Amino acid sequence: MKTYHECIVTSNQLVAPGITFMELYTLESIAPKPGQFAMIRVAKTRDPFLARPLSIMGYSSHTLKFLFRVTGRGTGLMSEITNGYSLEVLMPLGNPFPEPQGRKILALAGGVGLPPLYYYKEEHPDETTLLLGVKSASALPALPARPWIPVTEDGSAGLKGRVTDVARQMLQSDEFDAIYACGPLPMLAEVKRLGAEAGLPTLVSLEARMACGVGVCHGCAHPLTSGEYAKVCTHGPVFEAGEVVL
Amino acid sequence: MSADLTVDLGFVTLSNPVILASGTAGHADELAPYMDLSIPGAIITKGISLRPRTGNPAPRIWETSSGLINSIGLENPGIDVFLRSLPSLVSKASVVGVNIFGETVSEYADLARRLNEVDGISFIEVNVSCPNVEKGGEHFGHNPDLVREITHLCRQAAPSKGIVVKVPPIIGGMDVCEAALDSGADAITVSNTIPAADVDLSSGRMVPGTAGRGGLSGPAVFPITVNAVRQVRQAFPGAKILASGGAAGSKDVLKLIMAGADAVQIGTVTFLDPAAGERIVGELPELVERLGIDSMSAARGSAIPA
Numbered sequence: 444m445k446t447y448h449e450c451i452v453t454s455n456q457l458v459a460p461g462i463t464f465m466e467l468y469t470l471e472s473i474a475p476k477p478g479q480f481a482m483i484r485v486a487k488t489r490d491p492f493l494a495r496p497l498s499i500m501g502y503s504s505h506t507l508k509f510l511f512r513v514t515g516r517g518t519g520l521m522s523e524i525t526n527g528y529s530l531e532v533l534m535p536l537g538n539p540f541p542e543p544q545g546r547k548i549l550a551l552a553g554g555v556g557l558p559p560l561y562y563y564k565e566e567h568p569d570e571t572t573l574l575l576g577v578k579s580a581s582a583l584p585a586l587p588a589r590p591w592i593p594v595t596e597d598g599s600a601g602l603k604g605r606v607t608d609v610a611r612q613m614l615q616s617d618e619f620d621a622i623y624a625c626g627p628l629p630m631l632a633e634v635k636r637l638g639a640e641a642g643l644p645t646l647v648s649l650e651a652r653m654a655c656g657v658g659v660c661h662g663c664a665h666p667l668t669s670g671e672y673a674k675v676c677t678h679g680p681v682f683e684a685g686e687v688v689l
Numbered sequence: 690m691s692a693d694l695t696v697d698l699g700f701v702t703l704s705n706p707v708i709l710a711s712g713t714a715g716h717a718d719e720l721a722p723y724m725d726l727s728i729p730g731a732i733i734t735k736g737i738s739l740r741p742r743t744g745n746p747a748p749r750i751w752e753t754s755s756g757l758i759n760s761i762g763l764e765n766p767g768i769d770v771f772l773r774s775l776p777s778l779v780s781k782a783s784v785v786g787v788n789i790f791g792e793t794v795s796e797y798a799d800l801a802r803r804l805n806e807v808d809g810i811s812f813i814e815v816n817v818s819c820p821n822v823e824k825g826g827e828h829f830g831h832n833p834d835l836v837r838e839i840t841h842l843c844r845q846a847a848p849s850k851g852i853v854v855k856v857p858p859i860i861g862g863m864d865v866c867e868a869a870l871d872s873g874a875d876a877i878t879v880s881n882t883i884p885a886a887d888v889d890l891s892s893g894r895m896v897p898g899t900a901g902r903g904g905l906s907g908p909a910v911f912p913i914t915v916n917a918v919r920q921v922r923q924a925f926p927g928a929k930i931l932a933s934g935g936a937a938g939s940k941d942v943l944k945l946i947m948a949g950a951d952a953v954q955i956g957t958v959t960f961l962d963p964a965a966g967e968r969i970v971g972e973l974p975e976l977v978e979r980l981g982i983d984s985m986s987a988a989r990g991s992a993i994p995a
Binding site for chain 1: 908960
C-alpha cells in the first residue's frame with residue numbers, strides 16, 4: 444500500500460530570491476517518473492493543516508529533489524526546515540510525462556515550473572532540449588547542475604525574450620517531435636497555441652490547490668475544453684494541452 | 690478478552706464504529722491503493738444525483754486553522770455512471786452506503802428507487818443539507834416539512850435499504866432531526882459541514898468558490914459536533930446517530946460515542962492521510978481496553994451529564 448513515509452531533509456537552501464531547493468533522503472526505494480508529484484506534510488502537528496503538493500525534480504539513490512517558491516505560510520515554513528529534520532511524504536502521485544521513445548522533446552519551463560522538466564532532461568538528456576524562462580538572470584536557480592538553456596525577458600543571461608518566443612523560433616527547424624511545458628497559466632496558454640501552430644503533440648503540467656492528492660477530495664479540479672472538470676492529481680498533473688482550458 | 694467493537698444500527702451491524710464519510714472516500718474504490726477498504730465499519734460514497742454535475746470552479750478548497758472550507762459543488766458523474774463503477778467498491782468494502790441528493794423532492798425518490806434494486810448497498814444516506822450549492826440541498830434541510838416529505842418518499846422507494854438522513858448543522862432546534870426520525874429514517878447523520886468563508890487577500894475576494902463561501906470541516910468543527918451529538922441524543926434517546934464532523938483519530942471516535950453517537954464518520958482526515966480509516970480502526974482495540982470500555986453500546990452517551 445502506498446502511504447506517507449518519513450524522509451530526512453538533507454539539504455534546504457535558497458537558490459534564487461524566494462526559491463528554495465530541497466533534498467530529502469527516503470528510506471523506501473521508490474521509482475518516480477518526471478511529471479509525478481509528492482504530497483509533503485510540512486508539520487506533524489497538522490499546522491499547516493494540509494500537505495503541500497510539490498513536483499518531483501529528481502530521484503537517485505534514495506535522494507529526492509524539489510524546488511519551490513515561497514508563496515505562503517506552508518512553503519515559508521518548509522523553506523526554513525533544517526537538515527536532519529524529517530518530513531512525511533506520500534509519493535509518487537499522478538501521471539508522468541511520456542517517455543521520448545525516440546522522439547525529440549522541446550521542454551519549456553517557466554520559473555518554478557522547472558522541476559518536472561529538469562527531471563525529464565536528467566532522465567532523457569539526449570532527447571530533450573530544455574529552455575528555462577525567467578524575468579532576469581537573478582531568478583535563475585543556482586543549482587549544482589544547470590542542464591537548461593536560459594532565457595531571460597531582459598536579456599541579462601542567455602537568450603533574450605519570453606521562453607515561448609524563443610521556442611517559436613526553434614520550432615521552425617522541424618527538429619522537434621513534441622512539446623512539454625510547465626509554468627504559469629498564461630505561459631501554458633501560449634504553449635498551447637505554439638503546439639497547435641506547429642502541429643506537435645503538446646503536453647502541459649498543471650498545478651492546483653490540493654487537499655488529498657489522491658483523487659477523493661475533488662478540490663484540484665481544472666476545467667476541460669469539454670466543459671467538464673478533471674482532477675489535476677489523478678487525471679494529471681500532465682495533460683494534453685488541447686484537452687484543458689488555459 | 691478484547692472489547693466488542695460491533696455496532697448494531699438496526700438495518701445493518703458494523704464490525705466497528707468507524708465509517709468513511711461521504712465526499713471524502715470517492716465514488717468507488719479510489720482509496721484502494723492506500724488502505725484495506727474492508728477495515729472500516731462502512732464506507733459512504735460521495736453524493737450522487739440523477740444527472741451528472743460538473744461542480745464549481747476553483748478555488749474549491751480553502752485551508753483554515755485545523756480545517757478546510759470546501760465548495761466542490763456536488764460534482765458527480767450521475768447515477769448511471771456511478772452504478773457502473775460501484776461493484777469495485779462493493780467487492781472490497783464491508784458495508785456500503787450511498788449518499789444521494791436531489792434538486793427536487795421527486796429526484797430523491799427516483800434515486801432511492803434506483804438504489805433499492807442494487808445489491809451490495811446496505812443503506813442510503815440522504816443529503817438534505819449540503820450548504821455549498823445555490824440550487825442544491827440547502828433549502829430542503831432548513832425546512833422540516835420538506836425533510837419529512839423527502840424521508841418518507843425515500844423510505845417508501847427503498848424498502849430494502851436503510852435510510853439515513855444527513856442533517857444540516859444543529860443550530861438551535863431539533864425540528865429537522867425530528868422530521869427525519871418521525872417519517873421513517875433509520876438513522877440520522879449529525880451533521881453536514883458548517884457554513885463558512887474566508888477572504889483571499891491576494892485577490893480581495895471571499896473564498897472558496899464563486900459564491901465566496903463553503904462548508905467547514907476538519908478538527909476545527911469537532912467540538913461543535915460533540916455538542917450537537919449530545920443534544921440530539923438527549924432529544925431522541927432511542928435514535929440511531931452517526932456523528933460526522935472533525936473526528937481525526939481513535940480518541941475522537943470514542944469521544945463522539947461517549948457523547949451519544951452510535952457510529953462515527955471520519956472525513957477530512959482522509960485527505961490528510963488516505964489510510965486514516967484503517968489506522969483509526971487499528972488503534973481502537975487498545976484504546977477501548979485502556980479506557981475499560983466493554984462495548985460500543987455501553988459507551989454510547991456515557992459521558993453525557995445526568
